[in-house]
Amino acid sequence: MKGKNKIYTPLLLSIACAIGLILGARMDFDPTDELFSANPKKQKLNRLIDYIDYEYVDDVNTDSIVDVTVNKILENLDPHSVYIPKDEYRRVTENMKGDFVGIGVSFYKIQDTIVVIKALEGGPSEKIGIRGGDRILYANGEKLFDREISDDSITTQLKGKANTKVTLKILRKGIEDLLTFKLKRGKVPLKSVNATYMLTQDLGYIKIDRFSETTYEEFSQSIKDLKKEGAKQIALDLRGNPGGYLSEAINIADEFIKDDKLILFTKNKSGAIEETYAQRKGAFENGKVFVLINENSASASEVVAGALQDNDVGTIVGRRSYGKGLVQREMELGDGSAVRLTIARYYTPTGRSIQKPYDNGNESYFNDYMRRYKNGELNSEDSIEVNDSLKYETPGGKIVYGGGGIIPDIFVPKDTDSEKEKLTFFLRGGYMSRFVFDILEQNRAYYNSISKKVFRDEIVITEEMIQDFDRYLKNMNLGIEKTSEARKPLLKKYLKAEIAQQLFGTNVFERYLNEDDRIIMKVIQLSKEK
Numbered sequence: 001m002k003g004k005n006k007i008y009t010p011l012l013l014s015i016a017c018a019i020g021l022i023l024g025a026r027m028d029f030d031p032t033d034e035l036f037s038a039n040p041k042k043q044k045l046n047r048l049i050d051y052i053d054y055e056y057v058d059d060v061n062t063d064s065i066v067d068v069t070v071n072k073i074l075e076n077l078d079p080h081s082v083y084i085p086k087d088e089y090r091r092v093t094e095n096m097k098g099d100f101v102g103i104g105v106s107f108y109k110i111q112d113t114i115v116v117i118k119a120l121e122g123g124p125s126e127k128i129g130i131r132g133g134d135r136i137l138y139a140n141g142e143k144l145f146d147r148e149i150s151d152d153s154i155t156t157q158l159k160g161k162a163n164t165k166v167t168l169k170i171l172r173k174g175i176e177d178l179l180t181f182k183l184k185r186g187k188v189p190l191k192s193v194n195a196t197y198m199l200t201q202d203l204g205y206i207k208i209d210r211f212s213e214t215t216y217e218e219f220s221q222s223i224k225d226l227k228k229e230g231a232k233q234i235a236l237d238l239r240g241n242p243g244g245y246l247s248e249a250i251n252i253a254d255e256f257i258k259d260d261k262l263i264l265f266t267k268n269k270s271g272a273i274e275e276t277y278a279q280r281k282g283a284f285e286n287g288k289v290f291v292l293i294n295e296n297s298a299s300a301s302e303v304v305a306g307a308l309q310d311n312d313v314g315t316i317v318g319r320r321s322y323g324k325g326l327v328q329r330e331m332e333l334g335d336g337s338a339v340r341l342t343i344a345r346y347y348t349p350t351g352r353s354i355q356k357p358y359d360n361g362n363e364s365y366f367n368d369y370m371r372r373y374k375n376g377e378l379n380s381e382d383s384i385e386v387n388d389s390l391k392y393e394t395p396g397g398k399i400v401y402g403g404g405g406i407i408p409d410i411f412v413p414k415d416t417d418s419e420k421e422k423l424t425f426f427l428r429g430g431y432m433s434r435f436v437f438d439i440l441e442q443n444r445a446y447y448n449s450i451s452k453k454v455f456r457d458e459i460v461i462t463e464e465m466i467q468d469f470d471r472y473l474k475n476m477n478l479g480i481e482k483t484s485e486a487r488k489p490l491l492k493k494y495l496k497a498e499i500a501q502q503l504f505g506t507n508v509f510e511r512y513l514n515e516d517d518r519i520i521m522k523v524i525q526l527s528k529e530k
Helices: 012-019 040-055 062-075 086-097 124-128 151-158 215-228 246-254 300-310 362-366 368-375 418-428 431-441 444-449 452-458 463-475 485-504 506-514 518-527
Strands: 021-028 082-084 099-102 105-110 113-119 135-139 165-171 179-184 186-189 193-198 203-208 233-237 262-268 273-277 288-293 315-318 326-332 338-347 391-393 399-401
Touching (some): 021 246, 062 082, 124 179, 135 151, 193 215, 203 518, 246 262, 288 518, 431 444, 452 485
Parallel strands (some): 021 326, 203 233, 288 315
Antiparallel strands (some): 082 338, 099 186, 105 113
């Protein structure tokens, strides 16, 4: 990361590969199935593994050989067919499920002690009064500090089956005796709708960060809440959203598209086509909608944007999206691992595929952001490369293109200032989180007691904090120079937003980040036009 001109490629590019567009159904591996048992290629691989297990002169971890083999096979397919090892599969599945069972805290391990960053909204810990800064010392009498204990072991102690009881002994700053909390483990929501609030008197805002199993349910509640507040227009923010479950994207698109209109169709290996139409009266079919996208909006995000654009519904605002038009199915491999295998392509209602080419290999594919940066596409709509042979026309006469992402109706350039990209990388990459946590720890009782209004009006990011942050980054050996005078206001904004995140959650965090946001400001301007 050294050098002034280093470009911080968005983190979600790699996450887009992992999430993609997933069919809800899972397929389990069955070794007795004729399709598999009669396959001579499978028998050949099995025989080789057996030879190594039983005949090879040295002891070999054949599990790792199998993992390498699976990855090598998938490398010869498309960039979005991926292997998920056993130790990652549970975490990935949990993230997409929309909830997990536990006590509901995020934490750091500081000097061998579990320190709560925050109690997660809607979880047992929040309900019972556990706060950021609390030290969890015992769980059911078992010591959790002052010893070598992995994060996985800690998680095992704090998680468990639903409704099982756990007694926590907690040290809280300013209180001499340990506090005792008795609680039942329960479902902890992992929300995918990060923010819901009013941008103007009649323009509501919804930010979706991925399409998990509960996204449509969360979205529906957000729509209801905003309509109660007078929303007649919606800004649906899908920037940085790497995708997820196809069914959730379809349900959300259906809220804006009139009945019997095509949302998308898929085509599999044999050429079989499956069409999906809007099926019900949507909650916002007669309202005005703006869909916000950027170069990190992928897959399910592009399904929503493409369905609305091709049906002449609403306005797509931002920059060309990622360009992923492949559909994966999750297939378990029988040992706790799984593959997400591409089983179809999807097409928008006009018939266009938005999948960008991957003929030149994965490295070239994932370096597409750098190509866009260098050819000027992020700064100028005129630099977007289109293929006239992939030109389509919507029923309303709008010209749209296939072959790589959704091109917005209204283009908004990216601020490609390298210093801003660095600060955004530090914020989104979690580098600011620990620094902010340490700020809060200096006066935890005060910070935990203040209201959102007091926070907004009274909490100031000082020059001393800026200097401390520069030293913090320097100590991490990231090769970063100190923050320039021109970028100090932005850093102050980001630090305050991160403090808000840890104290009040993602809704307040997003509100701070959206102040003076280029695309948000453009949407507000468009919403006021007749």
